[in-house]
Amino acid sequence: MSYHSFLLEPISCHAWNKDRTQIALCPNNHEVHIYKKDGNNWSKIHVLKEHNGQVTGIDWAPESNRIVTCGTDRNAYVWTLKGDVWKPTLVILRINRAARCVKWSPKENKFAVGSGSRLISVCYFEQDNDWWVCKHIKKPIRSTILCLDWHPNNVLLAAGSCDFKCRIFSAYIKEVEEKPAPTAWGSKMPFGEVMFESTGTSGWVHGVCFSDSGNRVAWASHDSTVAVAEGGKTAVCASLTSETLPLLCVTFITENSLVAAGHDCYPVLFVYDSNKAALSFGGKLDVPKQSAQKGMTARERFQNLDKKATTDSKEAVLESVHKNSISQISILNGGKAQCAKFCTTGMDGGMAIWDVKSLESAMKDLKIV
Amino acid sequence: MAKNTLSSRFRKVDIDEFDENKFVDDHDEAADQQGPDAVEIDNLIRQGDMMAALHIALRNPPINSKNPAIKERAQAAVLRVLTSFKSSDIEPAVKSLDKNGVDLLMKYIYKGFERPTENSSAILLQWHEKAFAVGGLGSIVRVMTARKTMTT
Numbered sequence: 001m002s003y004h005s006f007l008l009e010p011i012s013c014h015a016w017n018k019d020r021t022q023i024a025l026c027p028n029n030h031e032v033h034i035y036k037k038d039g040n041n042w043s044k045i046h047v048l049k050e051h052n053g054q055v056t057g058i059d060w061a062p063e064s065n066r067i068v069t070c071g072t073d074r075n076a077y078v079w080t081l082k083g084d085v086w087k088p089t090l091v092i093l094r095i096n097r098a099a100r101c102v103k104w105s106p107k108e109n110k111f112a113v114g115s116g117s118r119l120i121s122v123c124y125f126e127q128d129n130d131w132w133v134c135k136h137i138k139k140p141i142r143s144t145i146l147c148l149d150w151h152p153n154n155v156l157l158a159a160g161s162c163d164f165k166c167r168i169f170s171a172y173i174k175e176v177e178e179k180p181a182p183t184a185w186g187s188k189m190p191f192g193e194v195m196f197e198s199t200g201t202s203g204w205v206h207g208v209c210f211s212d213s214g215n216r217v218a219w220a221s222h223d224s225t226v227a228v229a230e231g232g233k234t235a236v237c238a239s240l241t242s243e244t245l246p247l248l249c250v251t252f253i254t255e256n257s258l259v260a261a262g263h264d265c266y267p268v269l270f271v272y273d274s275n276k277a278a279l280s281f282g283g284k285l286d287v288p289k290q291s292a293q294k295g296m297t298a299r300e301r302f303q304n305l306d307k308k309a310t311t312d313s314k315e316a317v318l319e320s321v322h323k324n325s326i327s328q329i330s331i332l333n334g335g336k337a338q339c340a341k342f343c344t345t346g347m348d349g350g351m352a353i354w355d356v357k358s359l360e361s362a363m364k365d366l367k368i369v
Numbered sequence: 370m371a372k373n374t375l376s377s378r379f380r381k382v383d384i385d386e387f388d389e390n391k392f393v394d395d396h397d398e399a400a401d402q403q404g405p406d407a408v409e410i411d412n413l414i415r416q417g418d419m420m421a422a423l424h425i426a427l428r429n430p431p432i433n434s435k436n437p438a439i440k441e442r443a444q445a446a447v448l449r450v451l452t453s454f455k456s457s458d459i460e461p462a463v464k465s466l467d468k469n470g471v472d473l474l475m476k477y478i479y480k481g482f483e484r485p486t487e488n489s490s491a492i493l494l495q496w497h498e499k500a501f502a503v504g505g506l507g508s509i510v511r512v513m514t515a516r517k518t519m520t521t
Contacts, residue, residue, distance in 0.1 A: 118390075142392055163392065164516065203514040223514040224507035241468055243505025 001358070003321050004042060006035070007349035012055060013328060014345045018062035020332050024048075025345065026055040032069055034086075050077050050088045057102035057113070064108045070099035076113050076123070078132060091132040093121045101147050107154045109176045114145030120159055122171045122191075137169050137192045147207050147249075151214040155180040155189055158217050160205030166219040166227075168196040184215045184231030196235050201225050207249040207260070207329075212337035216272070218258050220247035226260055228272045228279055240270065240279040249329040253339035253356060257282065261326035261344055265318055267354065285359055286320045324348035394516055405429055407446045414453050423462055426450045427473050447477045452492050463499045471504040472511050479512050 007027045014025040022045070024034045032055055034046040053073030060067050067086065070076040074095050077088040093099060097116030104111045113121045113134075118141050123134040143162035150157055157171045170189035172180060185195040196217070198205075203223030210217050218228045224246050227239035247262035256274070261267040269282030324347040332353065334340040345351045385391060405426045413422035426447045431439045454462065466474060478500060481493045500508065 202516045203510075222510070224510045241472070241507055241511065243507040245506050246510055 001321065001352060001354045003350055003352040005348070005350040006042070009349055010324070010327070010347035011345040011349055011351065013058045014330065014343075014351070015058040015060040015067065016330060016332065016343070017060050018065070023351070024058050024060055024067055025351075026058060026069075027349070028054065030054060030071070030073075032058060032067070046086055048079060048086050048088070051075065053098065056098065056100050059102050059104045059111065061104045061108040066104075066108070068102050068104060068111050070102040070113050072098035074098060074115075076102060076111075076121075078111075089132065091123050091134065093123070093134055094136070095119065095121060097144075100145060103148045103150055105150045105154050105171075106152055107177075110154075110171065110173060112148050112150070112157050112171060114148050114159060114161075116144040118143055118145075120145055120148070120157070120169065120171075122157070122173065124173050124176045126175070135173065135191065137171065139192070140194065140197075141167075146205060149208050149210050149217075151183070151185075151210050152212070153180050153183060153214060156183065156185060156195060156210075156214070158208045158210055158219075160208040160219050160221075162204045164202050164204065164221070166198040166205045166208055166217065166221075166229075167194055168217060169194060185235075186231075196229065196231065198227065198229060198237065200237060201227055201239055203246070206246065206262070207251075209251045209258070209336075211252045211255050212335060213255060216252070216255070218250050218252060218272075220250040220260050220262065222246045226250060226258070226270055226279060228258070230274060230277070236277045238272065238277045238279045240281065242268075242281065244268070248325060248327050249344075251329050251331060251339075251342065252336045253331070253334075253342065254337060259285065259329065259342060261329055263325045264320075265322045265324060265326060265346070266320040267326065267329065267342075267344060283363055285354065285363070321352050322346045322348055322350060405443055405446050407442065410446050410450060414450065419450070419454050419458060420462055420465060422450045423454075424465075424470075427466070427470055427477075430473055430476075444477065444480055448481050448489065451477075451481070451496055452489060454492070454496075456495060459495055459499050463496075463503050466503075468504075471500055472508050474500050475504055475508045475512050476515065 009028040012026040012028050014023055016023050021037045022034055024032050026032050030051045032048040033044050035042040036045045051071040051073050053071045055069050055071045057070045067079040076091040076093055079086040079088050093113055095115045095117040099113050099115045101114045102111055110122055110124045120137040121134040123132050126133045141161055145159050145161050147160040155170055155172045156168055158168050160166045168185055170193040172189050172191050180189055201221045203221040205219050205221050208219040216228055216230050220226050225239050225241045229235050229237045245263035247260040250258055250260040253259050256272050258270045259267050266284055266286035269285055270279055271282045272279050326344045326346040329344050331339050332341040332343050339356055341355050343353050405428055410422050410426055431443050478493050478497050481489055
């Protein structure tokens with residue numbers, strides 16, 4: 001696994017281009033910086049300045065090579081590469097609070113923006129007016145939308161919200177696509193229809209992810225739980241409480257395995273067993289190198305006892321690769337079905353790339369099914 | 370002009386109640402939750418069977434109940450059980466609980482911290498240490514994020 005420290009500030013959000021040679025990230029300010037891989041180094045090639053507020057979400061469409069960004073200035077911009085320069089196009093989202101997250105749909109003809117105005121803006125390009133237009137999904141959302149993920153059929157959208165629920169909405173826009181075929185989540189999908197709403201977990205939903213087939217959705221909640229729901233006549237929910245701090249982001253790496261990361265600064269594996277409808281903990285994915293145990297002198301022991309009331313020799317240094325919370329996880333190779341590499345960025349300004357095969361061999365008892 | 374500014378009844382109106390964006394929790398039906406049976410717990414404590422008393426005290430938590438008296442009674446009963454444990458017995462008792470039991474125990478411990486009595490804090494801190502060893506930070510996070518609390 002490799003780690004690169006980009007900045008001292010947190011990386012608010014990031015997105016990769018199609019061949020994974022360029023990464024667009026927001027260094028916790030109003031700009032988006034695009035870095036290009038240069039051997040082992042990263043060099044900044046573009047700076048996108050248009051937002052008036054912190055950029056909270058970036059997504060890079062692989063096929064059409066367009067970047068969409070959204071920010072706390074209540075706007076979203078679609079950037080297209082003209083020659084060597086990225087040109088922005090403003091998208092009016094008609095929201096009166098900050099935008100929080102943005103995602104291109106799989107076919108890249110729409111994107112969805114979650115915001116603090118308690119609604120989701122689904123935007124599509126109208127050829128006649130040469131302008132991006134948006135439709136709102138409002139009911140029954142009661143609080144900020146924190147995270148979004150599209151179903152592979154380009155119509156269903158999973159949204160995690162601060163009203164403690166994860167929901168699947170239909171974002172079917174008749175102007176840009178035909179009626180979708182029935183899925184495991186239902187067959188009637190008019191725009192804005194709620195296909196699934198979670199119950200049971202409390203806590204803000206920080207991260208949500210569809211599996212590769214779209215039949216399962218996983219979400220990570222602020223009460224330190226992870227849950228998976230499988231669509232069907234009656235959706236089956238399985239959740240797992242953990243002994244760690246809350247997780248902020250979650251993604252499927254195969255149909256049955258999830259990787260999640262959060263305030264504990266290391267990624268964690270979970271395994272879903274659909275026969276038992278149960279979620280289980282698969283293992284910590286960050287094995288710190290064992291530092292040489294130094295013996296403690298009597299003086300150090302006494303100092304520790306005096307300062308911290310304990311004779312523990314553990315230093316207050318994080319042994320994980322990331323030194324602060326991990327806020328976003330993205331798949332690099334292999335898609336959500338057979339992920340080979342994934343990338344995490346966090347509040348320590350660093351980005352780590354994890355290789356699934358080497359993790360599997362490094363950690364005994366780690367099985368990625 | 371002096372007269373029409375006299376009425377100050379409007380000052381007693383809680384304007385936030387009328388805010389249409391106000392978040393209201395879904396109210397699940399309060400199931401038949403009477404809280405733990407205090408009489409049975411007393412008997413078990415007198416007999417010295419602390420483990421059973423603990424298990425019974427943690428059954429039927431009055432989570433959705435709208436009656437604060439039931440919640441007070443439940444809290445008092447659990448506190449009695451926790452304070453009558455011997456220090457050495459705390460660890461095996463915590464180990465005998467399942468995940469939900471540990472979370473529930475943590476909730477009662479924090480509620481007990483809110484109203485300290487003579488000896489309660491010391492013993493509750495011991496319970497907290499043992500419950501933390503099993504439940505970890507996650508159980509404490511769940512105490513803080515729980516919406517259906519047995520405290521209010």
